[in-house]
Amino acid sequence: MTVLVSPSLQDACAELTSGIEGRKLIVMVASCSVNYTGRTGSKLGEGDRLVVLKKDGCVLVHRGKDYQPVNWQPSGCVIQALIVADSLVVKAVRPSPLESLTITIRGIQFFGTFQLEDEAEFQLHASEEDMQKAILLEPDIVEPGLKVVDFEKKVPPGFVDVYGVDPDGNTVVIEIKKDPAGLPAVKQLSEYLKYLQASSGKKLRAFIVAPGLAKGVQPVLTRRGIEYKQLSLQKCAEVIQKHARSDQQGLGTWLSRG
Amino acid sequence: MTVLVSPSLQDACAELTSGIEGRKLIVMVASCSVNYTGRTGSKLGEGDRLVVLKKDGCVLVHRGKDYQPVNWQPSGCVIQALIVADSLVVKAVRPSPLESLTITIRGIQFFGTFQLEDEAEFQLHASEEDMQKAILLEPDIVEPGLKVVDFEKKVPPGFVDVYGVDPDGNTVVIEIKKDPAGLPAVKQLSEYLKYLQASSGKKLRAFIVAPGLAKGVQPVLTRRGIEYKQLSLQKCAEVIQKHARSDQQGLGTWLSRG
């Protein structure tokens, strides 16, 4: 780790070059102007910014506000630093599409290089789509013995999330909500039901599958004969990961034997 | 500006709180784990990351690679820092939609707060001529099926930017503006229309093509029966580059001669 406060541009240039070489994380707070040419072009006049160079060759130039960088370069760039006149110029070139980002630095408040030890896995929990995926992978989590016949099935008012058959041959229609299901979800499902019917002699069962029910919805479900199955995002994430693991394992074994 | 190397969590917490209060840019390199819940949810185990808090209340958690932060919170968050057990916990809550980002810090390599002086304007560039070029290369960006017949066509008051025919055989007259189109642009186009007419049995359609409309112009267009097509400079730049790639000499030389 190297930390320099108000270094000379020459010192910063030297550290920058060795930091890029050593694939370190480089963080600068500097007064700079920025030019970009490529898919289109941009100019940014002089001002203080946070400049970040990562080990995969991506560049971020952040202003004092906003989530998004004002200028950037995606990973895979060739980065070089050199002193031009009385400025430190950092150039990041992306080969394809050909794009070039040039940061002209006039003064540096802070310069640091860091080594990030980070082996952790990032894990995103389930979204509504993931809930559907989990149900398709393991219909039993809605009801034991359920078989999925179709999903995103088109009916005049829209698309039925999941469409299936229970062990008794009854048709099952599922509406998924990732938030506590409210009246709109019930209405939507009811609309779909108007355009669907069970096989002869069988029932048409409608399910709301959600992590919870909004206040006052339960009586409406009862009145309309709609069933409710509580299903948490956490549970869905588990199911998805379980299947992802077993897929990977299967493929891994198959590959290692081939 | 404050710079601390390997500070205690207590010291960092104090600096963090005053930095948030003073709306500074806060930059940390720290070993942390991150939890997010909101539209969906995520977990990230312990590891070294670059953590940035900006004055508008947005948060970025960057790993050693990739353009995009692994976790973040957009601007407008309420951020607080506090010591919990032997960790420094930074919580960023976004009111709407309700989302919460929790960074649990176990150790800090580097902590800094900065004041960014930055009044410069950011400018993405392309010219009105580029817009015309893009429309000539790909008239569909104004309206699917449009065929260009002429450009810079002379009429008594001046020159029509683009002149063409739509799929129904109606005559199309286009006025291009690179800035939000104001009343002068509308008047100019209206003047041209006096000297143009459609083929027999067909209509004469007038278009303003611009990145935006000035305040109050829309009703004028509606009243005069002039159509508006939003077209960004970026889009034009893309079209131009796409054609530059695919059609290196043919149309390009033709245009530069014209």
Added chain:
DNA sequence: ATGTTTATGTCGCGT
């Protein structure tokens, strides 16, 4: 390598 779809997209604009 190129095209298509997703995203905790974000951001700006119009209603």
Added chain:
DNA sequence: ACGCGACGTAAACAT
């Protein structure tokens, strides 16, 4: 506040 479209979208995925 919500809805819609653009973005140097980037990134993952399929071709």
